[in-house]
Amino acid sequence: MKTKAFFAIVLCLGLLASKAQNHNYNRILEVSIVSTDRFEESRLTLVRLTDSLHCMLMSMSEIKDGSKPMEFDIEFLTDDAGYSLVDSRLAQLGHIAFKTAGLKNMNPEDSTLLKKAITRDSTLLSILENNLTEKNPEFNNLLNRIDDLRKTIAENEQKLSLMQHTPQYRNRIIIHLRS
Numbered sequence: 001m002k003t004k005a006f007f008a009i010v011l012c013l014g015l016l017a018s019k020a021q022n023h024n025y026n027r028i029l030e031v032s033i034v035s036t037d038r039f040e041e042s043r044l045t046l047v048r049l050t051d052s053l054h055c056m057l058m059s060m061s062e063i064k065d066g067s068k069p070m071e072f073d074i075e076f077l078t079d080d081a082g083y084s085l086v087d088s089r090l091a092q093l094g095h096i097a098f099k100t101a102g103l104k105n106m107n108p109e110d111s112t113l114l115k116k117a118i119t120r121d122s123t124l125l126s127i128l129e130n131n132l133t134e135k136n137p138e139f140n141n142l143l144n145r146i147d148d149l150r151k152t153i154a155e156n157e158q159k160l161s162l163m164q165h166t167p168q169y170r171n172r173i174i175i176h177l178r179s
Helices: 002-022 040-054 080-093 108-132 139-165
Strands: 022-032 056-063 069-079 095-106 172-179
Touching: 022 080, 040 056, 040 069, 040 080, 040 172, 056 139, 069 080, 080 095, 080 172, 108 139
Parallel strands: 022 172
Antiparallel strands: 022 095, 056 069, 069 172
């Protein structure tokens, strides 16, 4: 009797472990940092840090025109070692105003949803382009919508490509640096 119960427990634990391995969890870290006195130094430190990591840059933008506080945003994917290194060095960049970290379950269905979104947006883009040829009075609004859709399609195609070709970069880091 004890042997049967033991084997049943071992079998259940084995099934649970195999189900846990089938789920692909990605870590996400998003941080807002305020660095008023040494913005440029913090920005350069952040750029050097990403240069030293095994990572894939998703987006980077910078505003330093003097019309408002300087801003630097960067988003990248990295491996587990890169995630830990960035997380440990955040306080060196300035005052951490906001920080959130968590796990996101990345299922195979995620790529299916991206493919459906790309197809849907491409179809809508074709419809909008056809409406332009009919001399629609809302010409500028349609052009803006077309540009937005093209950007969305490109972003989704990039995410899909990354999902399929870079499984080692399972950690997404988004850093907002402000002066």
